Amino acid sequence: MRSRWTWRLVALPGVAWLSVFFLVAFYAVMAVAFGNQDTLSQPIPHWNPLDWNVGYVLDTLDNFFSGGPFLKVSIRTIEFVAIAVALSLLIGYPVAYFTARHAGRWRGAILLALILPLWINYLMRMLAWINLLAPDGIGSDVLHSVGIEKLFLTMGLLDEPGGWLNGQPTTVILALLYGYIPFFILPLFVAIERIDRRHIEAARDLGGSPASAFFRVTLPLSVPGILAGAVLISLPMFGDYYTADLVSASTQTNMMGNQIDEFMRQGSEKVTGAALTLLLSVFLLGLMFYYLRTTRRAGTTAQTT
Amino acid sequence: MSRLRNPWGQPRFLALITGGYIVWSVVPVLIAIAFAFNNGRSRTTWQGFSTRWFTGETGSVLHDPALRDALGHTLLLAVICVAVATPLGVALALGLQRWRGRGSGSVNSLMLLPLVTPEIVMGVALLLLFLQVFSGIGLGTDAQAIGQITFTLSYVVVIVRGRLVSIGPEFEEAAADLGAPRRDQFFRVLLPLLAPAIVASAAVAFAVSIDDFVVTQYLSSDASTTTVSMLLYSSARGAPTPALNAIATVNLLITLLTLAFAYYVYRRFAGRDEAASLATMEV
Numbered sequence: 282m283r284s285r286w287t288w289r290l291v292a293l294p295g296v297a298w299l300s301v302f303f304l305v306a307f308y309a310v311m312a313v314a315f316g317n318q319d320t321l322s323q324p325i326p327h328w329n330p331l332d333w334n335v336g337y338v339l340d341t342l343d344n345f346f347s348g349g350p351f352l353k354v355s356i357r358t359i360e361f362v363a364i365a366v367a368l369s370l371l372i373g374y375p376v377a378y379f380t381a382r383h384a385g386r387w388r389g390a391i392l393l394a395l396i397l398p399l400w401i402n403y404l405m406r407m408l409a410w411i412n413l414l415a416p417d418g419i420g421s422d423v424l425h426s427v428g429i430e431k432l433f434l435t436m437g438l439l440d441e442p443g444g445w446l447n448g449q450p451t452t453v454i455l456a457l458l459y460g461y462i463p464f465f466i467l468p469l470f471v472a473i474e475r476i477d478r479r480h481i482e483a484a485r486d487l488g489g490s491p492a493s494a495f496f497r498v499t500l501p502l503s504v505p506g507i508l509a510g511a512v513l514i515s516l517p518m519f520g521d522y523y524t525a526d527l528v529s530a531s532t533q534t535n536m537m538g539n540q541i542d543e544f545m546r547q548g549s550e551k552v553t554g555a556a557l558t559l560l561l562s563v564f565l566l567g568l569m570f571y572y573l574r575t576t577r578r579a580g581t582t583a584q585t586t
Numbered sequence: 587m588s589r590l591r592n593p594w595g596q597p598r599f600l601a602l603i604t605g606g607y608i609v610w611s612v613v614p615v616l617i618a619i620a621f622a623f624n625n626g627r628s629r630t631t632w633q634g635f636s637t638r639w640f641t642g643e644t645g646s647v648l649h650d651p652a653l654r655d656a657l658g659h660t661l662l663l664a665v666i667c668v669a670v671a672t673p674l675g676v677a678l679a680l681g682l683q684r685w686r687g688r689g690s691g692s693v694n695s696l697m698l699l700p701l702v703t704p705e706i707v708m709g710v711a712l713l714l715l716f717l718q719v720f721s722g723i724g725l726g727t728d729a730q731a732i733g734q735i736t737f738t739l740s741y742v743v744v745i746v747r748g749r750l751v752s753i754g755p756e757f758e759e760a761a762a763d764l765g766a767p768r769r770d771q772f773f774r775v776l777l778p779l780l781a782p783a784i785v786a787s788a789a790v791a792f793a794v795s796i797d798d799f800v801v802t803q804y805l806s807s808d809a810s811t812t813t814v815s816m817l818l819y820s821s822a823r824g825a826p827t828p829a830l831n832a833i834a835t836v837n838l839l840i841t842l843l844t845l846a847f848a849y850y851v852y853r854r855f856a857g858r859d860e861a862a863s864l865a866t867m868e869v
Contacts, residue, residue, distance in 0.1 A: 289689070291677050292678050292680075292681025293681070294677060294678075295674050295677055295678025295697070295743070296681075296693055298736070299696050299739070300696075302712065302732060302733070302736040303696065303708075303711075304696070305715065305719065306708075306711035306714070307707075309711060309715045309719060310710060313714050324718070326718050372603070375600050375603040376603060376604045376607045379603070379604045383600060384604075391604065394612060395608075397612065398611050398615075400793060400797075400841055400845055402797045402799075402815060402841070403799065404815050404819055404834075405615065405837065405838060406614070407818075407822065408818055408822045408831070408834055409615045409617065410614055411822050412618055412621060412630060413614055415629075415630050419617065420614070459610075463611065516703075520704025520705060521706075522706065523799065523800070530823055538704075542706065545709075546713075546804060555710065555714060558706070558707055558710045561704070561707065562703075562707050565707075569699070573695060573699070573702060
């Protein structure tokens with residue numbers, strides 16, 4: 282046995298790196314959010330927690346609770362993410378289920394097709410849709426000729442013919458769905474795959490119909506996979522600004538990410554931007570730790586088997 | 587097997603959804619690639635086949651300075667990122683795997699956190715870090731590289747540690763029983779066994795770096811620090827030529843070749859099942 286310090290020493294450079302560029306970086310967000318700003322609204326961070334000035338964070342919170350624009354953006358963000366996750370489940374579950382249970386000799390090819398989008402640049406995938414949905418694009422033509430455009434127009438999901446890219450919430454939600462659903466399907470596939478088939482055989486042997494075997498065995502056993510996938514795609518969606526920027530380019534569809542991006546990168550209200558980033562992180566902390574806990578547990582079971 | 591029949595009736599219905607999903611997820615990208623070869627300025631109307639947007643005299647990926655530089659900068663960042671994140675990550679994986687007891691749990695969480703933190707939070711945090719603390723480094727190439735290393739590090743650790751778990755301690759113990767000194771146990775036994783995972787993790791880090799957008803954008807300074815992803819973001823809604831599709835296609839080709847290489851190495855030296863787990867790494 283080597284001395285117990287050797288391996289800590291080996292890990293040290295990595296730990297130091299993460300401490301500085303992750304922990305200290307995040308502390309910088311707090312120092313700025315709880316700091317002050319000069320007359321040019323440049324941030325003056327307060328590094329000592331005893332000097333923290335809660336004014337800007339309180340202002341930001343007040344904006345939420347008094348029904349200001351931040352509240353509107355937050356509600357819109359939650360709405361977009363919730364619908365996109367629900368649609369991911371609706372489309373993703375059958376796909377994951379089929380691939381895990383019924384794909385037969387096509388399985389390898391289907392899996393490859395499911396994995397491929399994960400490694401195609403997200404912005405390239407958005408670019409593809411921007412080309413398709415342009416007023417004279419192939420996608421717009423197809424949607425027009427098969428009657429989907431008309432359906433969306435009568436349902437109020439689209440404002441004007443061919444106007445898919447003109448600030449439509451529908452387009453943003455569908456783009457989010459398109460962008461993130463591959464990340465939902467894969468963990469779900471793994472979860473369904475891992476369900477012991479003997480459970481289903483037992484359900485059938487005990488007289489359950491195929492449907493009740495599905496609803497009372499397979500579905501409940503795939504709930505952890507559904508949750509993991511939902512959390513995995515909600516986290517980046519809550520911080521997404523590029524999707525809405527690209528397929529809508531209108532402030533009417535601004536999400537929380539757009540709001541933060543406007544303050545941090547485009548505008549010069551970095552203190553408010555930092556306060557919003559902090560509040561978003563606190564809001565997402567629960568989801569992050571839920572996901573870490575489930576992956577860690579999956580990691581330990583993998584080690585013991 | 588008949589009792590495993592699916593409850594929705596014919597699996598044909600499920601097959602249809604799956605097939606439809608795959609067409610929907612892949613075909614738009616294939617069309618975007620096809621238009622990179624369009625012999626005209628339109629990205630929506632087909633005007634014949636040509637490679638002018640890749641190698642033509644004007645406005646092509648090869649000859650347009652903005653496009654060429656973006657591709658060059660993307661690759662430069664990826665190389666720096668791999669060169670630093672791989673050794674750092676391998677060491678962290680080894681340390682974490684062997685170090686039992688106090689502190690290892692929190693370091694493990696710290697290592698996984700960058701994977702679940704929304705990128706905008708990391709982008710904002712690093713931006714403020716380089717503006718307020720390391721203003722000597724400032725924004726630009728160095729900051730972009732550091733930002734990318736910070737989260738690709740976790741990918742390297744996860745891959746290498748997975749391989750460490752599957753190797754187990756037996757080989758080193760056998761070497762020790764046969765009287766090998768510790769240095770040889772490490773360099774002549776463990777390291778060669780670990781090599782495919784190290785190569786694969788470097789390739790994954792390379793691919794992740796190439797496709798990164800948010801952190802790279804937040805830490806960029808001027809036009810010379812523009813990457814392909816940033817170019818796609820800033821020009822997609824303008825009135826660009828198919829050259830934008832062409833540079834995206836080149837970018838995609840580099841990513842896929844890198845990953846195919848990683849998969850091949852891993853499968854050749856570590857077995858098929860482990861290689862399959864590599865493909866689903868993107869978590």
